[in-house]
């Protein structure tokens with residue numbers, strides 16, 4: 001249910017008041033609704049948000065993102081209260097990798113180094129040697145001695161991209177992001193034909209045929225920086241549409257065109273239904289009630305912290 005502009009302003013004022021009263025910090029991903037991004041203390045990609053979570057002195061972290069991101073914040077801050085506006089805000093990549101099946105694969109390849117993309121559950125992180133995000137994945141893979149075989153999970157598209165970039169052989173888990181797999185190459189090429197001056201930029205969770213035609217491939221923050229620094233004026237953006245809010249703020253004079261999805265939908269772009277489960281109203285409710293809260297067993301947090309800290313040391 002949508003809210004009126006007046007209700008939005010009122011809710012935003014209440015959120016700002018509550019976060020001051022409670023010494024809470026709001027960390028928001030670029031894919032969140034603009035009205036949430038506007039009240040956030042920090043907006044970033046998954047690596048930047050993990051770093052902010054590790055550094056914060058706030059008593060409460062409200063994570064405006066998806067479940068694995070809030071879980072990571074909790075693992076980095078076991079004594080703090082970490083809230084997620086909607087606990088059902090999951091991720092198709094995280095869901096594609098059930099711990100028991102992953103444990104069985106790992107047992108078949110005991111000599112492999114296990115690298116997991118941060119988009120996975122805390123339990124999967126306990127089975128990992130090192131975690132990575134889209135912005136540091138290439139350098140994390142390069143940090144692993146060349147003679148060590150690698151299991152990479154759960155994103156097969158990012159995995160294939162890393163194999164191509166680094167030349168490393170990796171055993172890939174068969175997971176994918178439903179949002180980034182929704183882009184249509186044919187429609188993208190049609191759009192490019194109509195806008196030949198445009199640069200195509202893509203998130204590495206996209207399929208190989210999309211990445212092949214992209215002028216730049218990188219994380220959400222990487223894409224933002226590319227657009228800011230590029231002398232070009234038009235960009236076709238192949239990632240979740242939420243990023244366009246911050247991008248357009250950064251480059252108001254430039255033209256940003258969302259990459260088209262295979263299926264026709266209302267916005268002719270791709271939206272992450274999980275990210276969009278968080279609303280301004282739910283953000284207010286969770287800050288007010290300090291619920292829903294992320295809780296994890298102590299042993300899971302301790303084990304999952306090790307590969308996350310390894311990543312942060314290398315980033």
Ligand code: 13P
Nearest residue numbers: 045046133134135219220
């Ligand atoms: P970033 O690492 O760019 O924040 O990507 C996270 C994500 O979930 C992309 O779908």
Ligand code: SF4
Nearest residue numbers: 066091092177179272
């Ligand atoms: Fe997960 Fe894809 Fe949504 Fe990112 S966009 S949170 S990878 S489902």
